[in-house]
Structures are given as structure tokens and as C-alpha cells.
Amino acid sequence: NAGVTQTPKFQVLKTGQSMTLQCAQDMNHNSMYWYRQDPGMGLRLIYYSASEGTTDKGEVPNGYNVSRLNKREFSLRLESAAPSQTSVYFCASTRTGAGNTIYFGEGSWLTVV
């Protein structure tokens, strides 16, 4: 049981390049999330998926797209990376509803130069 696995762990991009962050969970969770965390800040929700086949915007969706490929996988795509997207990205998952623990991945450190 690996929990939430995200790749890559580290990535350096040039401005304007595109990339996809991959996330998979093996806990049969319905809900999956992508957050970003800037230095000294809390996490901000980019997008979430309450169930397979659905996605919704969070607080800071601009510049990102997501795909809920199946129940296990939820990817985050940067179509044209900008320096403002330099951040640590966390994927998370949970069973839907209060009282269910949200499990986070280990994070992906992205630098856009």
C-alpha cells in the first residue's frame, strides 16, 4: 500500500515549457486534489476531483489543467509554465465527506526559470 504517489519529485522548466505532474493513489478514494505550497505559506487548492469523471476549480486554477484519468490517477498539467508557478505541488486523496483522513503525497518541487 503506497498511499499517494506523485512524480516527478523535482523538475526544472524553462518559461513557456509544458509538463504534467502525475499522481496515483491505491486506497480506492473517490476524491483527489492538487495543491500548491509557496515558501512560508499554507496550501492553496488548484483543482479537485470529487469523483471519477468530474473536476472542479479550486482557489488558484489559472495556468493549470487537470485530468481524472480513472479512479486512481489525477494529473496536473502546466501548458505554458511561468516563473510564478515555481512552487511545491502536493497531490492528495480521501474518501468523500467529513471525518475521512486526507492523505498527501510527498510533493513535487517545480522551478520555472
Add this chain to the structure above:
Amino acid sequence: GESVGLHLPTLSVQEGDNSIINCAYSNSASDYFIWYKQESGKGPQFIIDIRSNMDKRQGQRVTVLLNKTVKHLSLQIAATQPGDSAVYFCAEAEPYNFNKFYFGSGTKLNVKP
């Protein structure tokens, strides 16, 4: 978005003492809150949660107190240990939507041996 803030950015305590980390929230309709612990280089880890129909909830060495009158919650850690050193975040669920959480900026807890 919601405003979830922490009063103290850094807290230093002596090993064995009790720690209290505070958090304020802005939406009186919020009904679900979670405390997370984040160790350096890792993803946040669930500690304890509380619904708005409670004012206190206890876990192992941790207690969360909720004061709805002043929109404040706190995390108390008993007999603080070096392994408790981390950044602690409170998170507030958007009312009626347990899929969206708003995080505070975090409090760094330093435990001195």
C-alpha cells in the same frame, strides 16, 4: 476565499512542556476543521479534526478546541517531544463542501531538548 490565519508564526517550547498552537477562521458557517503536521520535505499529515457541533476533541497527546463564538481553534500537544517539531496548519472546509479546504500559513513548532 476564506481567511484562515495563525497568530504565531514560530513557537519554541521545551521538551516535555505542553504546546498550544492557535488558529482563527473567518466564516461563521464553517463546520469542519482539520489540523495537519508537516515535517520538512514531506507532505502534510493529518493529526486531528473537529466538527462544529463539538467544542473539544482529543486524540493521542493532542487536543483540539473550537470556540465558535470568536471563530478560533487551537491545537494542544501534551508533553511535547522532539519529533513534534514541524509546521502545523489548520484547515477549514468550505461550508457544505468537504472537498474544498482553506489552509492557514502555518506555525513552526521548535522543540528544544
